[in-house]
Amino acid sequence: MIDLYTAATPNGHKASIMLEELGVPYTVHHVNLALGQQKTPEYLKINPNGRIPTIVDRDNGDFAVFESGAILIYLAEKYGRFLPADVKGRSEAIQWLMFQMGGIGPMQGQANVFFRYWHEKYQPAIDRYQNETRRLYMVLEKRLEDRDYLCGEYGIADIANFTWVNIHSWSGVSIDGLPNLQAWRDRIRARPAVQRGLAVPDDRVEAKVMVETAQYILQR
Numbered sequence: 001m002i003d004l005y006t007a008a009t010p011n012g013h014k015a016s017i018m019l020e021e022l023g024v025p026y027t028v029h030h031v032n033l034a035l036g037q038q039k040t041p042e043y044l045k046i047n048p049n050g051r052i053p054t055i056v057d058r059d060n061g062d063f064a065v066f067e068s069g070a071i072l073i074y075l076a077e078k079y080g081r082f083l084p085a086d087v088k089g090r091s092e093a094i095q096w097l098m099f100q101m102g103g104i105g106p107m108q109g110q111a112n113v114f115f116r117y118w119h120e121k122y123q124p125a126i127d128r129y130q131n132e133t134r135r136l137y138m139v140l141e142k143r144l145e146d147r148d149y150l151c152g153e154y155g156i157a158d159i160a161n162f163t164w165v166n167i168h169s170w171s172g173v174s175i176d177g178l179p180n181l182q183a184w185r186d187r188i189r190a191r192p193a194v195q196r197g198l199a200v201p202d203d204r205v206e207a208k209v210m211v212e213t214a215q216y217i218l219q220r
């Protein structure tokens with residue numbers, strides 16, 4: 001059994017989508033970011049960075065994994081799915097996963113902060129992070145010119161990048177004029193496991209959690 005500590009955010013949804021795709025049993029623990037539950041001493045034992053998501057594998061000596069990209073790799077390797085086994089295919093998938101972890105995640109995350117949450121509008125910061133996110137989307141657009149998924153078959157690189165592209169409008173970043181990206185987003189969004197994963201921890205609390213998170217960030 002796997003315990004998933006998460007909230008309704010793109011990084012959290014990577015883990016829940018992957019668990020749904022694998023069809024393995026897991027227990028959801030909703031971490032309320034607004035209340036700072038991700039910073040409690042108990043939670044910091046499983047995620048020293050004090051963020052979500054985290055998984056704890058109860059069938060593997062209560063092994064804890066933090067960082068959403070590392071969670072995707074751990075689950076892919078444990079269950080032998082969604083990550084090619086050959087050296088080149090595996091490297092390609094990890095390259096596009098790192099592209100999201102080191103690029104789209106941080107840039108779009110900051111776009112959210114300055115466009116949505118910050119107490120004052122500082123336009124240069126909004127422009128910088130939105131433009132950089134759009135530039136990264138254009139890299140995906142080019143990659144998807146001649147393929148349905150980022151690395152041949154649907155896999156962890158698609159899941160990671162999808163959860164961020166999927167909330168582009170929340171970040172104020174357009175995907176107009178990027179037809180390959182739109183088609184890829186729609187293809188992934190149509191998967192039943194993706195829809196189930198996006199509803200974790202509970203789609204009814206998603207809007208509320210976004211607002212709570214904004215309030216929390218402003219208080220820091």
Ligand SMILES: N[C@@H](CCC(=O)N[C@@H](CS)C(=O)NCC(=O)O)C(=O)O
Pocket residue numbers: 009010011012033038050051052053066067068069105
């Ligand atoms: N690189 C980390 C980023 C995790 C992250 O930033 N999580 C956000 C939600 S998407 C969070 O927990 N924010 C609460 C906070 O900053 O205290 C990962 O991919 O797991």
